[in-house]
Amino acid sequence: MASMKSWVIENKDNGFDGLVYKDAQIPKVGDNEVLVKLQAASLNYRDLIIPKGKYPFATKFPVVPGSDGAGEVVEVGSKVTGLKKGDKVATLFNQGHQYGAIDLPAAGTGLGGVIDGSLRQYGVFAETGLVKSANNLSAIENSTLPCAALTSWNALYGLKPLKPGQVVLVQGTGGVSLFGLQFAKAAGAIVIATTSSAQKAEKLKKLGADHVINYKEDLNWGETAKKLTPEGAGVDHILEVGGSGTLTQSFKAIKFEGVISIIGFLGGVDPKTQPGVLDTLGHICTVRGVYVGSRALMQDMIRAIEANDIHPVVDEKVFSLDQAREAYEYMWGQNHFGKLAIKVN
Structure with missing residues (x-):
């Protein structure tokens, strides 16, 4: 299976009409990269304002939307050491923000804004752009962690x-x-x-x-x-x-x-x-x-989530990948309570 389903924001001039659902090639893995079969994604306010052209941070188009995703590693590059096939992972919001304070280069590595994000069936990410999921949470719950949590x-x-x-x-x-x-x-x-x-x-x-x-x-x-x-x-x-x-x-x-x-x-x-x-x-x-946080901070947070068995509050209405446009409308109408999730695979 060489192709997959993916959402793309073609440009920032058409609002939610700029969201296009189409077939795309499953990306190839580089030496330091990991292929993830995405199982869930969750939406943030920033995801809604990116296609409306109102996001104050870096963007580039066309881009696959969604900063927040969780899934399973299905393939790793030859130089990847910290992750292996079968590992459950969640995405890091700013892919370049590894530890310490955010700097200008890291602020330009936002997933779903500058770098292709989570609203697709498969994604290739740098090994350093992922963290191991919280083992007490489902994929949908883990998908709510990268931005809001x-x-x-x-x-x-x-x-x-x-x-x-x-x-x-x-x-x-x-x-x-x-x-x-x-x-x-x-x-x-x-x-x-x-x-x-x-x-x-x-x-x-x-x-x-x-x-x-x-x-x-x-x-x-x-x-x-x-x-x-x-x-x-x-x-x-x-x-x-x-x-x-x-x-x-x-x-x-x-x-x-x-x-x-x-x-x-x-x-x-x-x-x-x-x-x-x-x-x-x-x-x-x-x-x-506050502009989200580093990978090191996210790992600290996941340890605390596991230690205290904290479960995210997820809206009872969960959308499927092909309904992502409806999910955007639902959230824009402020109909949700807690995090709004999208089931991918």
């Missing part, structure tokens, strides 16, 4: 590692926030979560959130969150996914010397309403942008 782990452990008894605030019920909740609870932290509905609040409590605030009912939720912390001192770590609107409240909630990790801008960016850089001095805190 690792971003969340980096937010909590990449700069100032989270300690037991500290307070973490997560916003909403997207993948990064739910992983943050699970990682924080496993570490013995107190978790405050925000959401917009009573139904989602119940789900957050079931996952272990200690406090849930409805941000539509409580517009000043930042001050409310601060009051919920020990001695009203504030939150140690905030996973900031909302953008200009939520950042004002995050500053109200943060503790002195706390860390606000900027992960997304789901609520949009408005220079008129967002706080300025000097607010970091007024609140004596660190604000950092």
Whole structure:
């Protein structure tokens, strides 16, 4: 079987109409490369905005979409030493980010943006662009780890590692926030979560959130969150996914010397309403942008997932590979809870 099914984004001018499902050749393996039979993929917000031309990092077209994939090694190159046929693997988001801080060259190696990604039946990857999967998770669960889980782990452990008894605030019920909740609870932290509905609040409590605030009912939720912390001192770590609107409240909630990790801008960016850089001095805190994480950090995370038997929250609706376009529409409509997965093989 020399051909396979694959999705391709032809260009960034046609939105989801630019997603094309077609036959492609199964790629050949180089000396340091590995052929993976992909079994599952999961979508991120960035996957939706790449075909819409709104992604702020490096892209090149045409490209196979999807940063997140999991599968089984079916062939290895002659110089591959760390992986063998039959190994279960997951993809690394930035293929060049091996350890330590991200640099400019590594930031240009995003899977599904610059390098062909996971929405295909088979993929060839550099050995260093893969990690061994978590052995307590299914392929679908493992496929949710490369972007959302690792971003969340980096937010909590990449700069100032989270300690037991500290307070973490997560916003909403997207993948990064739910992983943050699970990682924080496993570490013995107190978790405050925000959401917009009573139904989602119940789900957050079931996952272990200690406090849930409805941000539509409580517009000043930042001050409310601060009051919920020990001695009203504030939150140690905030996973900031909302953008200009939520950042004002995050500053109200943060503790002195706390860390606000900027992960997304789901609520949009408005220079008129967002706080300025000097607010970091007024609140004596660190604000950092997080761009996923390194291979070494991902291996640390997978060890923690196995040790604590953490299972990702995956939306009950799982799509097949030929339904990827429908999956994009479903997620764009914000119909999902947790990670949205696509079964490949």
